[in-house]
């Protein structure tokens with residue numbers, strides 16, 4: 001079969017972990033894919049486009065809050081800190097902290113999308129010449145060891161409500177891993193999307209221009225390239241909705257027709273209308289989130305909510 005042959009021909013390029021996780025996900029009764037695989041360079045650019053959309057309130061709300069938060073932090077944090085940013089993306093939000101916190105001399109941005117991260121780091125270096133930047137290309141669904149354990153205490157930064165992509169159980173595990181990576185005396189500044197009217201959520205993940213749909217479908221193109229797949233993006237529809245029982249937006253891709261897709265040597269049959277679950281974005285009240293953080297050994301120090309209570313940024317301290 002030609003599709004299987006061309007898949008095998010590209011097998012030398014295959015990233016083993018990606019292939020294993022993709023095959024595992026597509027073999028489930030309810031097919032799913034890990035949302036981290038949205039983020040190749042194209043996916044990172046689509047995400048940046050989403051951030052500019054009128055409907056996507058989380059980005060602009062958190063961005064508008066950050067200068068005030070950074071100013072408050074300049075009074076709360078007096079000692080020198082290294083910043084470890086999880087899911088750093090284009091490194092836009094960190095600039096707002098750096099402008100107010102001159103005691104930050106070193107930034108360790110972590111992201112799974114390596115090329116995009118290195119480009120963003122090079123740009124940031126031109127702007128903040130005094131800053132040492134050590135990009136870390138890693139998957140934070142596993143324990144991330146920081147490259148060298150110096151004596152400087154850490155300020156973790158995890159904006160964008162990326163924590164919502166984990167289920168609550170996974171979020172506790174992540175927060176626990178982050179606490180251990182950051183070490184004694186660590187602080188964590190983390191942005192968390194709040195529960196709100198479903199219409200606002202629905203609009204944010206179903207934009208008029210269809211950028212979120214392109215972002216969602218790009219996971220298939222990424223898999224084609226990295227795992228020898230033959231997905232046809234045009235044969236899948238974007239579908240996103242708020243699930244109030246789970247308190248989360250769910251994103252899915254829905255097969256437009258009955259079809260068989262090959263990934264390396266594996267074949268997956270889709271019936272017309274069958275879905276692949278590609279992402280969760282959990283929403284938390286500030287109280288719900290603090291309970292979750294406490295389970296992972298973090299104590300709330302301070303929180304900032306915007307006037308419309310669309311988004312909450314928490315400052316946590318390690319040590320319960």
Ligand SMILES: C[S@@+](CC[C@H](N)C(=O)[O-])C[C@H]1O[C@@H](n2cnc3c(N)ncnc32)[C@H](O)[C@@H]1O
Nearest residue numbers: 036039087088089111112113139140141159160
């Ligand atoms: C929702 S975007 C947020 C980007 C940016 N921090 C912001 O707030 O605008 C999520 C970011 O986390 C990264 N990411 C997602 N899953 C990851 C993982 N498992 N390990 C490391 N980085 C990941 C993506 O590449 C992307 O840059």
